[in-house]
Amino acid sequence: MTHQLPRFSANRPFKVVFYAINGTGLGHLTRQLNIARALRSLLDEYGVIHQIEFLTTSDAAQVANDFLTIKLPSKTRFKRQGLSVKRYNSRAKMLVSTYLSQLSPDWLVVDTAPQGAFNSTLAVKQPSRVD
Structure with missing residues (x-):
């Protein structure tokens, strides 16, 4: 398998989203x-303008406070509140998909579940664009 290295542009930041799903x-x-x-x-070190963000369902999102962080409630939190996880899944899937498609990151870094917590990354997976 060959990997294409990204081309960096002086016109826009290299965008990376780290999608950390936790309870x-x-x-x-x-x-x-x-x-x-x-x-980072x-x-x-190489002078590449960048924009690194976190999207997480972790209840400890504050540990990533040196980055822009979008925090969604975890499924665990919804269950503890006695709320419908099924209803939350569809709403959260829409939020994650919209966020990722609007930001259009060059890299999406996921850990353990490539489809995301809500099966939300499957629709936005595409090869990195080259500007």
């Missing part, structure tokens, strides 16, 4: 946070 644990978010910080250091 109450920190494993996925912590792992992605370490990767994001290393990536590399991009800074």
Whole structure:
């Protein structure tokens, strides 16, 4: 399998979204946070303008406060509140899909569940664009 390296443009930032799905644990978010910080250091070192964001359902989203972070409630939180997880799934799927398609990241980094917490990334998967 061959991988195409991204081309960086001076006209717009290289956009990366880290999609960390968790309930109450920190494993996925912590792992992605370490990767994001290393990536940010590399991009800074090479002078690449970048925009790194987190999309997460983790109840500990504040650990990623050095990045732009979008926080959605976890399924665990919905269950604890006695709310319909099925109804929440369809609403959350729409929110995630809209967010990703509007931002149009060059890279989407997921951990463990490539389809996302709500099967929401399948519709937006496409090869990176080259500007």
